[in-house]
Amino acid sequence: xxxxxxxxxxxxxxxEHDEVVGTVTREDAYARGLTVxxxxxxxxNRSGQLWIPRRTAHKRLFPGCLDMSVxxxxxxxxxxxxxxxxxxxxxxxxxxxxxxxxxxxxFGPRDALSAFMHVYELRRDAPPAFNxxxxxxxxxxxxxxxxERIEQGDPAKGDLNRLAQLCYGVGRA
Numbered sequence: 067x068x069x070x071x072x073x074x075x076x077x078x079x080x081x082e083h084d085e086v087v088g089t090v091t092r093e094d095a096y097a098r099g100l101t102v103x104x105x106x107x108x109x110x111n112r113s114g115q116l117w118i119p120r121r122t123a124h125k126r127l128f129p130g131c132l133d134m135s136v137x138x139x140x141x142x143x144x145x146x147x148x149x150x151x152x153x154x155x156x157x158x159x160x161x162x163x164x165x166x167x168x169x170x171x172x173f174g175p176r177d178a179l180s181a182f183m184h185v186y187e188l189r190r191d192a193p194p195a196f197n198x199x200x201x202x203x204x205x206x207x208x209x210x211x212x213x214e215r216i217e218q219g220d221p222a223k224g225d226l227n228r229l230a231q232l233c234y235g236v237g238r239a
Contacts, residue, residue, distance in 0.1 A: 150186050
């Protein structure tokens with residue numbers, strides 16, 4: 067839902083303890099700098115490589131940048147896991163119940179990240195049939211290769227480098 071949508075995307079806003087304190091549109095949350103919830107996930111193969119997509123050029127935020135395998139906002143009234151399941155279906159055309167998966171981390175703004183987030187890992191060796199409205203291409207990279215690419219200047223979505231460092235112990239976490 068990063069492109070042009072007809073309806074406003076409603077999000078829960080949360081306090082410093084990740085407790086819901088209200089609701090707001092996505093645009094208003096960002097305009098006012100309010101704290102929201104997000105999910106991210108990495109698709110990882112048996113060789114330890116992450117499936118890293120590149121965002122389409124028409125994305126409003128971070129166009130053409132490297133991205134997490136799955137990422138999105140937790141919408142109003144949703145749990146983190148519900149958002150993870152929805153976003154995985156929307157972006158990768160994969161059903162979470164068909165794959166081994168686990169939550170690998172839980173972070174917040176105090177971790178120098180943009181929002182409260184839960185991070186998941188999905189196991190699969192084959193690349194997914196991704197949504198072409200979200201991603202233009204993708205490649206398999208080890209976490210170290212990903213961090214090196216970003217640090218050498220390949221543009222990436224805001225939290226990607228930090229998440230790779232925190233979740234996979236590479237780079238300067």
